Amino acid sequence: MTDFDPRGFLERAVETPSHENVDEMRSFLRETLCEHDVEPTVDDAGNVTATRTGDSDGPHIVLNTHIDTVAPHVPPSRDGDILSGRGSCDAKGPLAAMLAAFFDSDPDDGRVTLAITPDEEVYSTGAAALVPELDLDPERGDAVIVGEPTGLDVCTAAKGRFEGRIELRGESAHAAEPESGTNAIPLAARAIEALSGFDDRPDGLDAHPDLGAPTLTPTVIEGGDATNQVAGACEVVLDRRSVPPETANGYETGLDGYLRERLGSGVSFELTDRKTPFLEAFETDADAGVVRAFRDLGCAARPFTAATEASYFARRAPTVVFGPGVLADEEGPVAHADREYVRLPAVERATELLDEVVGKCLRETGS
Numbered sequence: 174m175t176d177f178d179p180r181g182f183l184e185r186a187v188e189t190p191s192h193e194n195v196d197e198m199r200s201f202l203r204e205t206l207c208e209h210d211v212e213p214t215v216d217d218a219g220n221v222t223a224t225r226t227g228d229s230d231g232p233h234i235v236l237n238t239h240i241d242t243v244a245p246h247v248p249p250s251r252d253g254d255i256l257s258g259r260g261s262c263d264a265k266g267p268l269a270a271m272l273a274a275f276f277d278s279d280p281d282d283g284r285v286t287l288a289i290t291p292d293e294e295v296y297s298t299g300a301a302a303l304v305p306e307l308d309l310d311p312e313r314g315d316a317v318i319v320g321e322p323t324g325l326d327v328c329t330a331a332k333g334r335f336e337g338r339i340e341l342r343g344e345s346a347h348a349a350e351p352e353s354g355t356n357a358i359p360l361a362a363r364a365i366e367a368l369s370g371f372d373d374r375p376d377g378l379d380a381h382p383d384l385g386a387p388t389l390t391p392t393v394i395e396g397g398d399a400t401n402q403v404a405g406a407c408e409v410v411l412d413r414r415s416v417p418p419e420t421a422n423g424y425e426t427g428l429d430g431y432l433r434e435r436l437g438s439g440v441s442f443e444l445t446d447r448k449t450p451f452l453e454a455f456e457t458d459a460d461a462g463v464v465r466a467f468r469d470l471g472c473a474a475r476p477f478t479a480a481t482e483a484s485y486f487a488r489r490a491p492t493v494v495f496g497p498g499v500l501a502d503e504e505g506p507v508a509h510a511d512r513e514y515v516r517l518p519a520v521e522r523a524t525e526l527l528d529e530v531v532g533k534c535l536r537e538t539g540s
Contacts, residue, residue: 175209175276179524180256180517183269187249187258191242195219195291198240202268202289209276218302219291224284225275227535231283232313234463234534236271236527237300237486238264238320238496239293243509254517262498263508264293266515267320267523270497274527283314283535293482300482301449309489316463316534317486318527321477322498322508322515325523327467328477329493330383330456333415333484335424337444338408339364339432345398345405357407358396360439365391365409367435371428381416383476384454388414389428411442414480421451452480455487462537463491466530497523 182205191198199221206213206223213223221240242260249258256266271287278285288307290299309315321328341361346354368389372378380386389411396407413424421444429442444451457464459474468474477483477494486492497519500508507513 227280267496270523333454334480335413461491
């Protein structure tokens with residue numbers, strides 16, 4: 174065991190703004206690692222990684238979370254064992270627990286890698302660059318634990334999130350003679366009404382046994398140029414929360430064809446341009462070694478209710494989401510809210526659980 178103090182680290186981490194850029198927080202993390210005789214690496218995407226390696230080959234266990242937060246910065250405050258402030262649960266609380274578990278790890282066989290990413294809250298540029306460079310082999314018993322506020326449950330699945338736009342094309346005309354043009358706004362209304370049947374089509378998605386049904390939600394609508402003119406174009410932004418086995422490309426092709434079939438050539442759909450892959454839905458087998466290790470310690474297994482970078486890691490090795498804190502409680506939102514908080518005993522308990530899980534996964538090669 175090391176002399177690392179996760180509570181003290183967490184208070185300083187929450188005090189450190191990381192909503193606009195993560196430079197200061199990344200420097201603090203690097204300094205902390207160096208103080209404990211660990212030399213971290215920072216890649217071109219800004220990921221901080223460090224590895225402890227045993228004497229022989231064995232499973233590779235990756236502890237991942239992120240250091241960026243959403244705006245605005247909320248300074249820390251303490252009320253007994255409750256620490257409030259931006260990032261306290263999403264995800265600097267999980268980071269503190271993972272850092273403690275990493276320092277405690279001393280593998281005889283295999284490796285433990287701490288992999289901390291930036292930009293999780295926006296485009297996931299860190300994780301997108303990191304994952305292809307990680308040596309992950311499920312046949313070797315490798316596993317990834319992604320730190321997010323789960324209330325110390327182990328989350329084995331999550332919906333994906335896709336974003337795209339319906340484009341509706343009409344023909345502009347003077348509003349005094351609307352029949353001389355084609356108004357794209359009523360066409361948008363027809364498109365929105367048609368969305369409810371997308372998942373009911375013969376080749377649509379069934380509800381997932383754990384994640385439930387996918388959702389398709391219009392979130393932004395824009396159309397028209399002048400108050401006295403028939404709108405020649407309109408756009409509707411859609412938020413898609415997907416379930417396995419839907420992929421981003423399959424969703425784009427399927428929805429575009431579905432809308433064209435019902436509304437004609439004046440409508441089309443395409444995903445929003447994005448420099449990194451969308452976060453697709455994932456699910457990890459309940460019998461995977463990392464899942465069993467958490468469940469053996471009394472952790473309840475359930476889905477995670479938000480999209481997460483675990484999506485990227487799950488394509489390479491069994492992946493779960495775990496950490497102290499909650500996304501919401503009985504009073505309302507916690508993560509991303511002004512009242513964001515974490516219970517410090519939960520951070521310490523998360524460390525204990527991670528210590529046990531990492532040790533068990535390293536011992537059970539090929540589990």
